[in-house]
Amino acid sequence: CGWFFDDISGIETVQVLKHACRAVQIAHQLGYDLENDFLKGLSKALCNHSDYTDGKDIYIKLVKTSKVDLKRAIAHYAIVSLLPNNNTKGLPLEKHVYSYTIKEIDCERVHHKHSSLAIGQIKVTSNMTLESEEAVIASLHLGNRDFQCKIGELLSLPEYQKMKTDLMEIFDQESLTQVVRKLDFYFPGDFHSLKDLFVEERRKILAHVSGDIFSRFQDSYFTLYHDNKRLMEYHHELDVPIHREFQKAARFVLSKKLEELIIEEGYVEGEKHYSEDITEIACEAKKWQIQLDHKLSESTLNNLLNTRMDQLKEEGAKKVLLDILRLLQMAEDLGLEIAFWSLQNNYFAIRSDLRHNHQESIGLIEDLERHLNIDVSFG
Template sequence: MDSLKRFLVIHGHFYQPPRENPWLEEIEFQQSASPYHDWNTKITHECYEPNGAARVLEKGKIIDIVNNYQKLSFNFGPTLLNWLYFKTPEIYKMIIKGDKTSELKKNGHGNAIAQAYNHMIMPLANEHDKRTQIIWGIEDFKFHFGHKPEGIWLPELAVDKQTLKIIAEQGLKFTILSPHQAKKIKKIGDENWLDVSNNKIDPSKPYKLSFEDELSITIFFYDAPISHSIAFEKVLDNGDLFVNRILSGYSEKRDWPQILILATDGETYGHHHPFGEMALAYAMKKIEENGLAEITNPSYYLSIYQPQWEVEIIENTSWSCPHGLGRWKDDCGCTTGGKIGWNQKWRKPLREAMDWLRDMVDTIFEREGSKLFKDPWEARNGYIQLILNPSIEQKERFFREYQKKELSYEEKVKALKLLEMEKNRMFMYTSCGWFFADISGLEAKQNMMYAARVIQIASEYTPNLEESFIKMLSEAKSNIKEKRDGGYIYKTEIKPNIVDLKRVAAHYSIDSIFHSPKKEEKLFCYVIKNDDYIQHSFAETSFITGKIEIESIITNEKKDIIFTVIHFGGHDFRCSLKFIMNQNDNYPKIKKELEDAYLSHSITELIRIMDHHFPGKYYTLKDLFLDRRREILSKVTQEASKKYEDILRQIYEHGRDLMKIIKNLDGVIPYSYLIAASYSLKQELKDRITKLKDNIYSERIDEIFKEIDCFKLSIPLEDVIMDAEKIINQKMLTVKEGKIENVVKLISFLNKYDLLPSLWKAQNIFFDILKEKKLFYEKKEERNLFIELGELLGFKMDYFIKYPFPS
């Protein structure tokens, strides 16, 4: 009977390339992700969050909300998971809970597996990088999930035997590959091999891959046709269709416990296919409840059934390129995006430039690192502990383990910078840099940003690296005429964004015009200590000068800096600063001269003194980092436009009665009035909606919508609806206290005016209360209100009355 058991593994490879500014360790605004701040935020909203609370529907109404991560086999790219850890802790907890819950249910075998750290194409990497990528992936996994992984996901499933052997040496048990990557198989103990190339391998059982020294690793192969239909066809449009497609992967002719593995990008469920997470939740629930298969993960299956067959793989292959590894080094014909006639000939020179830079900086790292570390490469492998936790205490532990001798402060800074150089050197190989249509794309430029950081550090040891690198990049021709080539892109779009301590200090100095600086504060991955600060204003100008210490949290490099800023009003700033190098940099004297000049109301004299004490480069608003620059520009434009907004409101109010008469007489309303009316009515509606949080309901909202209809105005209301969503979510938190009527009234009111926002978070809150309260309300009125609220939120409440949660 055991031989007839059917196991199902649905694996989601959740991944985004690292997008952080390498000098700030923060993702900056990405216009292409609009209306979201960046692509991580966008895809989190569309995929990672919904999979943590996926709806199961019956006749369009919610009958369950489930955490898909509790059933789904999955891996999260380490750089993505670290971003979620810091930016969306609640979603992060859903993911961790998914692994913990599955551990409890599967005898200690959780759903999560590791991933090679920053999605480098492993067969194209050198052995040092392969080893570090695996070790970092394992250590990152342990940091987040609290236990060692049993399996690992290879980026793009790009594979070679050296990588697999390193994985086995690290004590991992398995990985997953595509059927077309299998070469031949044989029964363990037999001598005769069977050719299974061209997708002929049976993917319903595990296979053992052996190495010369008795090491081995288990290879699972996913079902390619079904996986392809999930990713690229319309299987997820219908939950029952999805279930039937899954079940087609089993065969009654097999006399062993079949394991059906389906593997796709995790983003398939919600991002690539909107509401795909709901189809996934429905399918897993139906399969499980009807006993159609046991939903599990490869770790659990392997704990029960060991491989009976051996396999040899086809090396230097991947799951997303039929040309082996061409997609990451050649113009192989594979691409995503782009236009007819484009080519990817730029891939080869881009990789050659990166390889050249790698070899140059590895020589530096090995030479200089050997003066500081017992073994530079072992120290690099251990550097993941500082990436995960750059605290002073962790650094002390790190140096105790890896230093060659007792290192001075200066030597420790040097050591940390060398390791940071190597981290960015690996990040510049993130696979996405070659995946898409043109070298001018976000992903290729991101890799060049990492290369720029590498060059910045390496140039302390070897000059002219950048010049040679740019020359090599110039061979990588863009398909877009204006972008020219990789060298031009580097010079025009990458190099201007290179950051040093002075640039960080300039950002802090200019920004401090708008807020009172603290004695000590964190700014991105830097700590600023404010030793002295004065500020004065007259007319439309402001003036500050001060002395700070700035220190990198990553490398502990620090400098003392004198700065001064003059704000001429609006967007016009000038900041000058310099490092304090010796006693001749007399801060009190400089401060007095600058302050006296400003207080004498002589801007000309102030600029002359600034030029004298701070010769060379000065900084302006454009030198602020992107997000804060956008905020300040928004504030400046809002202040500038306020007087025009008051005029628009007057035009609307004074002309309203006349315009209604003109409308009733079939006259033409002036366009200028329609603009004034649109702006004024939108602002008034926004104000009235905001007051709903205090339970202030106004009949004026009726009149606002009547006027909008009367004048046939087309007013975007997205931000108004977002405000309504925040109010609903706030009020939902009071339902547990019995304040149900307020929320029922609010949702009904918003529904009346088609202002009902996304109820996703409100539904989650309600479902948690429903599970806890189980409809056990003492008062009948409360119970009826709660049921009414559930119906308004889209729940099938008669289902929960019929099938209540167990006590």
């Protein structure tokens, strides 16, 4: 039974439709085709969201794409196993993929620069229903986010060995285009890709394959900034407008440096003043007429402040008070946004004990209360 308040595209209804999809899937395995009639009924439920027309559209776009069966579990494993950290020697190998157990009967993987190929025979078993399937797989990584996985029925041992040898030789000697064509020859039909992976692993793989790209972006910004900084300083001295391209690079570099310096401040204890390097970054940003990206710095600083407040609760030491005051002053000077409500709640929980047990630090305590917008005369 499923219902919704105002729109069928809500997360509750989509979740209910996923359960219905699973019921349709099980019925199909038993010889009953319920999906067509079900879709006819869903098409009568109109959607208010501009991205979808009706319940049928939502089912096709949001529900069927999340459907999991044995073949999808096989494709998931075959693609994930191409990543270097997932390669494991020694067979037979068993791995758990969520509610499935994958057993490698045979598998061989080869790598060339930014591409990889895996060919093998595996058996997948559902830990929920105990249904199982054996298949021949061939997964290919063409570089970046381009993964392809082909799944076929079991072959006789001579046929399997011939196919594996053929594909491995082509991968080693020919172009990737030839490899793809040969895969289509041995595995006719559709292929699986990143979109068929379970969500969590899909995100991990995209983060993995895009890491090098964003690292090169970062290096380019740093190079552009440092190689042209003196020239732009000359522009500044002569009151010549700063190039916007340089300003973009400067914003990225200085924002990154600020975040790193704030992290370093977390390792400094008992100091009254924060690093002069932080002040210099603020001055540089002003010189280049840019607004720094404070999002990551603010997150880092708020985490540091909450950590120090927890330490104050446990230790109540003078150096912890100095650390908190230093970080708060830095936030004020740089215009960083602080989640005061969290700090205030934590502070009120220890205020009475702190003032009573640390009279020698009452001046620092009152400074902290002023920074936290707490009336020092209260209580």
